[in-house]
Structures are given as C-alpha cells and as structure tokens.
Amino acid sequence: MASAPSKLCTDDVSLLVVLLDTNPYFWSTSNDSSVSLSNFLSHVLSFLNSILFLNQLNQVVVIATGYNSCGYIYDSSLSSSSSITKSSGNGRVPAFCSELLENLEEFLTKDEKMSIEESIDGIGSSLLSGSLSMALCYIQRIFRSGPLHPQPRILCLHGSPDGPEQYVAVMNTIFSAQRSMVPIDSCVIGAQHSAFLQQASYITGGVYLKPQQLDGLFQYLITVFATDLHSRNFLQLPKPAGVDFRASCFCHKNTIDMGYICSVCLSIFCKHHKKCSTCGSFFGQAQSQAASMSDQKRKGLET
Amino acid sequence: MHSTGSPLGLEAVAGRNQLRRLQAHKHPPPPHSLKFHSDLQSPCADKMPQVKIIAKNFMDMVASLPACKLDKLCESPFICEAILRSLPPLAKKYVLQLLYIVVPIPAKSFEEWVLPDGLSKHRVAIDRLIQLRVYIETIDRKKETSYQLNPTFQINLQKQLIHGGVLPREPMPLNVRLPTLEELETYTHEQWECFLLQLISSTQAERLTNFSFAMMKVFQRGLLSQREKEAPRLTENGFQFLLMDTNAQLWYIIREYISNAEERGVDPVDLISFMLELSFHETGQAYNINTLTEVQIITVKDLANLGLVKLQQGRKDSWFIPTKLVTNLSVSLSDSTTRKQGFVVVETNFRMYAYSSSKLHCEILRLFSRVEYQLPNLIVGAITKESLYSAFENGITAEQIISFLQQNAHPRVAERMPSVPENVMDQIRLWEADLNRVEMTPAHLYEEFPSKDVFDSACDFARDYGGVLWEDSKTMRLVVKADIHNHIREYLRRQK
The missing domain is CATH 1.10.10 (Arc Repressor Mutant, subunit A)
Known part of the structure; x- marks a missing residue:
C-alpha cells in the first residue's frame, strides 16, 4: 500500500521528518569535544533550509524528542510554500527558522515543567519511541492523503543514550516503519553508539552514521542525509560497520546477551520464570530444571 | 533526467x-x-x-x-x-x-x-x-x-x-479584497483557453487577447501552415501541441516569446531572469506594478494575456497578482501535481463522454473523434475509423491519442486500470497499423545479366551483405537494398 502510489510523484520529492533530541541532561553535559545546542541548531537549520531549497514540493517536519514528552515543532506544509525560504522581517535568518526556534523554546519550557523532581543518575534517555511513533503517524496521514505524496523518510538526530525500558516500543516502531517502507536514517551526536538506532537503520534500510567531527556536522548532513531516496540507488552511502543486536529483557529492562524466550509469544527474560508475564503461558517444570542446570545451552538471543 | x-x-x-x-x-x-x-x-x-x-x-x-x-x-x-x-x-x-x-x-x-x-x-x-x-x-x-x-x-x-532571500518587491498591503486562489485558477484557465482558441482559429474565440497580430503570428509559426490565399491549417506540430498538457504548451509559448525578444529589442537574459524571479513570488498576493522597469511592465502585460499573472487597478496604483502557472515556471516539467483533473470517459463501445463545457476541449476531441452532440456540460462523441484516419492523416499518432485519453481520464475511470478500455486502445493501434501496411525500402533493380553465372554470383554476393530483397532466376532480375548498391556495382565491374 505504501510504496506503490508514491511512484506517481516526481523522483526526488521528499518528506523529511527530523527528530531532534532535546534532552536537557544531554545538552548540559556536552563537553568540549561535542557541540553546543545553539551550534548544533545552526547546522541543522541550514540543513533543513537546503532540503526545502532543493524542490518546491519538498516538505520538512521537525519533532522534538524531549525528556518527558515529544512534540511537533515545525511543519513546512503549514506555512505558505513560497515564503518559507524567504527572509524574515529583520533579514537575518529565513522566516521558517525563527518560527521553529520559537516553537522549540515553547516546547522546552513545557517539557521542563512536566519533569518531576527526582534524582537522575547520568544523562537519562529521551523519548525516542514517542517521537518515532509521532513521525510514523504523520507519515501514515500523508500516505492516506491521496495518491500524490512525497517520499517520506525519517532522520533521527540523537545524542542521549538508549533507554532500555523503551526497547519494546522502539522495536515496534521500527518494524512498522519497515512495513510501510519508511527508511530511518540516524545521525548519532552523542558519545556512544546507539544500539536502537543501529538496528532501526539496519532494518529499515536507512543510513546510520556517527560523525567523527561534530563541527563539520552540516557537511555530514548534506553529503549523507540530504540524499533523496531516488538518488540512493546510484550512490554509495556509509555502511554500518557492525550492528548491536542485543535486546532488553521484559522483566528488568536490562540489555542482555543471553536470556530466556517464551516459546509462545517470544517475550524475553533475563531469569527463568514460572509463567510468562506477557501471554500467561506456563513453562514446563522439567525443562526449566534442566535449563537451570545448564544455562549455557539455553537458546541464545543472537540471530 | x-x-x-x-x-x-x-x-x-x-x-x-x-x-x-x-x-x-x-x-x-x-x-x-x-x-x-x-x-x-x-x-x-x-x-x-x-x-x-x-x-x-x-x-x-x-x-x-x-x-x-x-x-x-x-x-x-x-x-x-x-x-x-x-x-x-x-x-x-x-x-x-x-x-x-x-x-x-x-x-x-x-x-x-x-x-x-x-x-x-x-x-x-x-x-x-x-x-x-x-x-x-x-x-x-x-x-x-x-x-x-x-x-x-x-x-x-x-x-x-x-x-533567506529577499525579493525585490514586497506584497502590497491592500484594503481591497483580492481574488481567492480558486478565482485565480478559473481566471488562469479561461485566459489560457481563450489564448489557445485564438491561436488555432481566431474566428472561434469569443473575445480576443490583446496580443498584437505580429506576436500572434510568431506563436503560430510552426503550428499553423500559413500559405497565402488559404485559410491557415493546423500542421502536424500544431495537432501535437494541442494534445500536450498545459505546462508543456506553456513552455512552447514562452520559448517562442523569448526567442522573439531580440526582434522586439529586448535582451532575452533580462526576460529569462524576470520570469524566474516571478516564479518566486507568492501566488495570490498583490505586487505593485511601479516596482517594475518599463520592459518588465510590457512583459507583465503580455503574461497577463496568457493568464500567468492577473492585472488589477485600484484608485491610485495598479498591481499584478501571480497565478499558479507562473509560480510553477521554475518547477521541472515532469511535475505531475500540476496536472488538472481529467474529464473524458471512454466506453468499450467506442463512445466517448467528455464532461466539459470548454470549446477548446471540443475542438481537441474533434481532432480524432466524431462529436455527436453537445450538452451544456457534456460532449458526446464516438471514436470511429473515419475520424481516426483523418487524425492519422494530420500526423497525430495512435500513441498520442491514447496518452491524451489516459492523461485526461475522468477521475472515476482514472482509478481503474487501464483507464481506457483495452479493446479501444488495441483498435486505435490496429487502425494505425493498417495505414502502415506498405513498408518502403529504397532499392535498385538489376537486369540483363550477361550470364547465369554472373547473376548467381551477384545474388550470392548480395546475400552475403544481407541486401537481397527479391530475385528471379528465370528472367535474371535482382532487387537489392539501396545501401549496398555501390558494393554490387563495384563487384560487377570487377567481374567483367
């Protein structure tokens, strides 16, 4: 359903949904080797502007991935097409930038108010699953709007570490993106690789990249992520060196190398249980005893 | 591409x-x-x-x-x-x-x-x-x-x-109600159709655009045959032009307009840059005409005749409003979103119903079908052998007719695959193939060979080149393709 009608549109008209990581804990801890938020935004805004530049019909949607919530902060289809790239009143930035920044600020204050006083150890993770689902919802709406729609893709600009507690939700969004043939590109700006995004890009056929030098972010974005889906057939884009396929267990949300799997619903557990917490199946006693004797023989999770 | x-x-x-x-x-x-x-x-x-x-x-x-x-x-x-x-x-x-x-x-x-x-x-x-x-x-x-x-x-x-970019002019703040986008669309449509009608037959048009006679002649060049003492007839190119979609037609006209610029004493570069600049103006906004140079004012007036911009006059100033046609100028041609809604339904019995009140559509359909009757919003016609033959004679190909019918299929039938019934498509192609039953190949005839041997060796020689079209050993006559004529001649000369 998803891919066939898109052929009607011109080759390179694209809808780019950008997920911006706005986790305040991540941005406040960023040290010298990484970029500051304002620096990062200026790279991203120029990138977005150049996407809008490429084709009059290109569309850009920006979703903020916050710590407590997610929100749409910009949609180029809502402002009149020809005025987007034009200068705003003071002639210093394109009109859409000021609109985006205003919305972003509003979102950040709202996101901050929602946070409950609690001690957070480390950076904490932002709500990737939430913003991915919002992006997919938006794309579904575009798919259903009629036979003529731009080719959608998602770009995650993510810095915060993965939150293992979101494992199931993130995996579900990844699979639904795969089903509707929407590639998820990921550009990791944090210190470590993100296993979630590696898997997301791998499964959906997107590009995963962790830029070496963040001060050249614009060039990375332009050379790799500005490539429309049509041109990707002809170009060599970065290939993943290795993908971290590890899963999180359903019971304690830990990332595990080896664990137990429910043979009925494929839920993953790090310890042996008598009953599956997801589907309620009882696990046979005899087998579990045998298993506890030799944990190593248990079915691993790696595929 | x-x-x-x-x-x-x-x-x-x-x-x-x-x-x-x-x-x-x-x-x-x-x-x-x-x-x-x-x-x-x-x-x-x-x-x-x-x-x-x-x-x-x-x-x-x-x-x-x-x-x-x-x-x-x-x-x-x-x-x-x-x-x-x-x-x-x-x-x-x-x-x-x-x-x-x-x-x-x-x-x-x-x-x-x-x-x-x-x-x-x-x-x-x-x-x-x-x-x-x-x-x-x-x-x-x-x-x-x-x-x-x-x-x-x-x-x-x-x-x-x-x-961000800054246009040389800003939209005017006006207290007057500006035309809505739909109104602009209809205006563009009417203007363009009126222009096309005038282009193909100046007598059919209800009202004339303000293009000078000379300008019109420039546009008609290549589309109409202009022999003296004869009513102008549409040429093969003219027919094909009519079957193109609006954007392609627009390009053709604009191109003629620009290539003619030098004759009018205008630098084509100025024209091109002005048109590109126009394509970045906002559809439906009013722009003051005083911000334009003299040449640009003339151009804007010409463009208004084509329906690219709408001119309006207030008490003090006058202004122009860009329409969708002009803002689409810089978008590449293959852009299909600008395509208008179709109106033609073709049935398996070769009847054609066109939901249109436009004279132009009627004229176009008349090119390849027999229009039977016309109701206020419906044209009923039939695709017949005779009507198609006259179309083929005029140089329209079957593929063009079929693609016209497909592109302009009524939304109800456009959903169906194929939008034009298969038997109708096949028949149109077959009728065209009927006309091309005879294939012409330039050839040379050789006769009066001195001996049977020479004749046979000449046949073998020609066969090696794959150029034998016909041979008759009884009368010793041979027909070969024109392109190996020289080789054969050389060969025969050497035989002597």
Missing part, C-alpha cells in the same frame, strides 16, 4: 520516418545535443532534413545561453535557486556537497561515491552542471579533472541558505 517519456520531447518536421528514428532514442541523448535552436543555426539546414528538437523545459533554454550571459544570470540569488531546483536529483546533491568547499575536488573522488548502476546518471548530472556553468571544470597538468562550484553561484546560494 526524469523518466517521463514526453511524446514531444523530440519532434521532427521533415517526415514521419525522422520522427520515428528520433523517438527510438528513449534514453535522453547527451544534454549538449538538446539545444533548442539547433535548427536555426545549423549551417547545413537546407541540405539536411530539417529536424527541430524541442527543449524539454525552460532550463534547457537557459543552458543553451552563451557563458557570459549565464554568468550574468548567476548574479541574482533567486535565479541560482531556480537553477538549483531545475537540476536532476543527483546534480542537486552535488551542488550542495560543494557548497562550502572552495578548493577544486578531483573527479575521481566523485566517482568513488557512485555505484556501478548510477554511472550514466552521474555523467548526466555532471554534464548538466558544467553546461549551466554551476560547476567549473579544471584540468591540471597531470590531466586530472577536478570540479569547483562557480564562485558567484556559491556565494549567492550560501547567502540564500543562511539569511
């Missing part, structure tokens, strides 16, 4: 064969052969069959400008943006990639990015960039090619990207 096979991408004036041969090149020829005025400047135009190649869009025309004029165009940031948008997808990416790089990049590093499948696309993209002088090619001492962005283009694009 986009892969939509526009039936009129290439067009031959001389004969059908030429047309066929050209259309056989489904793949786009190397861009430099697409220069639109190749027929005007070709020195051997009188000897060669006159082949006219129609540029697919505005940008092909821009690309054919001399280098100094192109550089002049690059000085305006909006034109840079328009040029960028007109490029093939891969070329767009190449421009952005070099946007902030000031040193020349060797061609090899570009090729490293390209997958084997994409090499042809890559070459088309690079050729196009060089042709438009966006990339500047340098060849160093080691014969290594490297590319660099045109510095003016680069700076303009950077500015545009970071600060």
Whole structure:
C-alpha cells in the first residue's frame, strides 16, 4: 500500500521528518569535544533550509524528542510554500527558522515543567519511541492523503543514550516503519553508539552514521542525509560497520546477551520464570530444571 | 533526467520516418545535443532534413545561453535557486556537497561515491552542471579533472541558505479584497483557453487577447501552415501541441516569446531572469506594478494575456497578482501535481463522454473523434475509423491519442486500470497499423545479366551483405537494398 502510489510523484520529492533530541541532561553535559545546542541548531537549520531549497514540493517536519514528552515543532506544509525560504522581517535568518526556534523554546519550557523532581543518575534517555511513533503517524496521514505524496523518510538526530525500558516500543516502531517502507536514517551526536538506532537503520534500510567531527556536522548532513531516496540507488552511502543486536529483557529492562524466550509469544527474560508475564503461558517444570542446570545451552538471543 | 517519456520531447518536421528514428532514442541523448535552436543555426539546414528538437523545459533554454550571459544570470540569488531546483536529483546533491568547499575536488573522488548502476546518471548530472556553468571544470597538468562550484553561484546560494532571500518587491498591503486562489485558477484557465482558441482559429474565440497580430503570428509559426490565399491549417506540430498538457504548451509559448525578444529589442537574459524571479513570488498576493522597469511592465502585460499573472487597478496604483502557472515556471516539467483533473470517459463501445463545457476541449476531441452532440456540460462523441484516419492523416499518432485519453481520464475511470478500455486502445493501434501496411525500402533493380553465372554470383554476393530483397532466376532480375548498391556495382565491374 505504501510504496506503490508514491511512484506517481516526481523522483526526488521528499518528506523529511527530523527528530531532534532535546534532552536537557544531554545538552548540559556536552563537553568540549561535542557541540553546543545553539551550534548544533545552526547546522541543522541550514540543513533543513537546503532540503526545502532543493524542490518546491519538498516538505520538512521537525519533532522534538524531549525528556518527558515529544512534540511537533515545525511543519513546512503549514506555512505558505513560497515564503518559507524567504527572509524574515529583520533579514537575518529565513522566516521558517525563527518560527521553529520559537516553537522549540515553547516546547522546552513545557517539557521542563512536566519533569518531576527526582534524582537522575547520568544523562537519562529521551523519548525516542514517542517521537518515532509521532513521525510514523504523520507519515501514515500523508500516505492516506491521496495518491500524490512525497517520499517520506525519517532522520533521527540523537545524542542521549538508549533507554532500555523503551526497547519494546522502539522495536515496534521500527518494524512498522519497515512495513510501510519508511527508511530511518540516524545521525548519532552523542558519545556512544546507539544500539536502537543501529538496528532501526539496519532494518529499515536507512543510513546510520556517527560523525567523527561534530563541527563539520552540516557537511555530514548534506553529503549523507540530504540524499533523496531516488538518488540512493546510484550512490554509495556509509555502511554500518557492525550492528548491536542485543535486546532488553521484559522483566528488568536490562540489555542482555543471553536470556530466556517464551516459546509462545517470544517475550524475553533475563531469569527463568514460572509463567510468562506477557501471554500467561506456563513453562514446563522439567525443562526449566534442566535449563537451570545448564544455562549455557539455553537458546541464545543472537540471530 | 526524469523518466517521463514526453511524446514531444523530440519532434521532427521533415517526415514521419525522422520522427520515428528520433523517438527510438528513449534514453535522453547527451544534454549538449538538446539545444533548442539547433535548427536555426545549423549551417547545413537546407541540405539536411530539417529536424527541430524541442527543449524539454525552460532550463534547457537557459543552458543553451552563451557563458557570459549565464554568468550574468548567476548574479541574482533567486535565479541560482531556480537553477538549483531545475537540476536532476543527483546534480542537486552535488551542488550542495560543494557548497562550502572552495578548493577544486578531483573527479575521481566523485566517482568513488557512485555505484556501478548510477554511472550514466552521474555523467548526466555532471554534464548538466558544467553546461549551466554551476560547476567549473579544471584540468591540471597531470590531466586530472577536478570540479569547483562557480564562485558567484556559491556565494549567492550560501547567502540564500543562511539569511533567506529577499525579493525585490514586497506584497502590497491592500484594503481591497483580492481574488481567492480558486478565482485565480478559473481566471488562469479561461485566459489560457481563450489564448489557445485564438491561436488555432481566431474566428472561434469569443473575445480576443490583446496580443498584437505580429506576436500572434510568431506563436503560430510552426503550428499553423500559413500559405497565402488559404485559410491557415493546423500542421502536424500544431495537432501535437494541442494534445500536450498545459505546462508543456506553456513552455512552447514562452520559448517562442523569448526567442522573439531580440526582434522586439529586448535582451532575452533580462526576460529569462524576470520570469524566474516571478516564479518566486507568492501566488495570490498583490505586487505593485511601479516596482517594475518599463520592459518588465510590457512583459507583465503580455503574461497577463496568457493568464500567468492577473492585472488589477485600484484608485491610485495598479498591481499584478501571480497565478499558479507562473509560480510553477521554475518547477521541472515532469511535475505531475500540476496536472488538472481529467474529464473524458471512454466506453468499450467506442463512445466517448467528455464532461466539459470548454470549446477548446471540443475542438481537441474533434481532432480524432466524431462529436455527436453537445450538452451544456457534456460532449458526446464516438471514436470511429473515419475520424481516426483523418487524425492519422494530420500526423497525430495512435500513441498520442491514447496518452491524451489516459492523461485526461475522468477521475472515476482514472482509478481503474487501464483507464481506457483495452479493446479501444488495441483498435486505435490496429487502425494505425493498417495505414502502415506498405513498408518502403529504397532499392535498385538489376537486369540483363550477361550470364547465369554472373547473376548467381551477384545474388550470392548480395546475400552475403544481407541486401537481397527479391530475385528471379528465370528472367535474371535482382532487387537489392539501396545501401549496398555501390558494393554490387563495384563487384560487377570487377567481374567483367
């Protein structure tokens, strides 16, 4: 359903949904080797502007991935097409930038108010699953709007570490993106690789990249992520060196190398249980005893 | 290049064969052969069959400008943006990639990015960039090619990207109610149709546009045969023009308009840059006419006749309102979203119902069908053998008719696959094939051979070349293809 009608549109008209990581804990801890938020935004805004530049019909949607919530902060289809790239009143930035920044600020204050006083150890993770689902919802709406729609893709600009507690939700969004043939590109700006995004890009056929030098972010974005889906057939884009396929267990949300799997619903557990917490199946006693004797023989999770 | 096979991408004036041969090149020829005025400047135009190649869009025309004029165009940031948008997808990416790089990049590093499948696309993209002088090619001492962005283009694009563009004029604040987008659309439509009607037959048009007679003649050149003492008749090109979609027609007219500019004493570059600038104005906004130069005012008035802009006058000032047609000028041709809604339903019994009140549609349908009756909003016709034969005689091909019917299929039938019943499509093709039953091959006849041996060896010789068309050993007569005539003659001479 998803891919066939898109052929009607011109080759390179694209809808780019950008997920911006706005986790305040991540941005406040960023040290010298990484970029500051304002620096990062200026790279991203120029990138977005150049996407809008490429084709009059290109569309850009920006979703903020916050710590407590997610929100749409910009949609180029809502402002009149020809005025987007034009200068705003003071002639210093394109009109859409000021609109985006205003919305972003509003979102950040709202996101901050929602946070409950609690001690957070480390950076904490932002709500990737939430913003991915919002992006997919938006794309579904575009798919259903009629036979003529731009080719959608998602770009995650993510810095915060993965939150293992979101494992199931993130995996579900990844699979639904795969089903509707929407590639998820990921550009990791944090210190470590993100296993979630590696898997997301791998499964959906997107590009995963962790830029070496963040001060050249614009060039990375332009050379790799500005490539429309049509041109990707002809170009060599970065290939993943290795993908971290590890899963999180359903019971304690830990990332595990080896664990137990429910043979009925494929839920993953790090310890042996008598009953599956997801589907309620009882696990046979005899087998579990045998298993506890030799944990190593248990079915691993790696595929 | 986009892969939509526009039936009129290439067009031959001389004969059908030429047309066929050209259309056989489904793949786009190397861009430099697409220069639109190749027929005007070709020195051997009188000897060669006159082949006219129609540029697919505005940008092909821009690309054919001399280098100094192109550089002049690059000085305006909006034109840079328009040029960028007109490029093939891969070329767009190449421009952005070099946007902030000031040193020349060797061609090899570009090729490293390209997958084997994409090499042809890559070459088309690079050729196009060089042709438009966006990339500047340098060849160093080691014969290594490297590319660099045109510095003016680069700076303009950077500015545009970071600060946003500023149009030379701002929309006017008005207390008057401006026409809504729908109203503008109808206005454009009416104006364009009126223009087309006047173009094909000035008597049919209810009201005339304000184009001067001379201007109209320029547009009609190539579309109508203009013999003296004879009512002008649509030529083959004219028919094909009518079957094109609005955008393609618009390109044709604009191209004629611009190529005629010099005769009117206007620099084509000024015109091109003004039109590109117009395409960045906002649809439906009013712009003060006082912000224009004199030449531009004349142009705007002409464009208003075509329905590209709407002119309005207030108590003190007058203003123009760009319509969708003009803002689409810089969008590439293959853009299908601008296509209008279809109106034709074809049934399996060869009846055709066209939900349209437009005279123009009626005229077009009349080209290949028998119009039976006309109701206020419905034209009923039948596709008959006779009507199709007269269309074929006029040089319309079956494929053009079918693609017209498909493109203009009523939304209800457009959902169905195929939108035109298969038996009707097949029959249209069959009727066309009927006309081409005789195939002509230039040939030479040999007779009065001195002996049977000479005759046989000549036959064998011709057969080796694969050029025997007919032979009769009793009367010793042989017919061979014209292209091996020389070989045979040489051969026979040696036999003596």
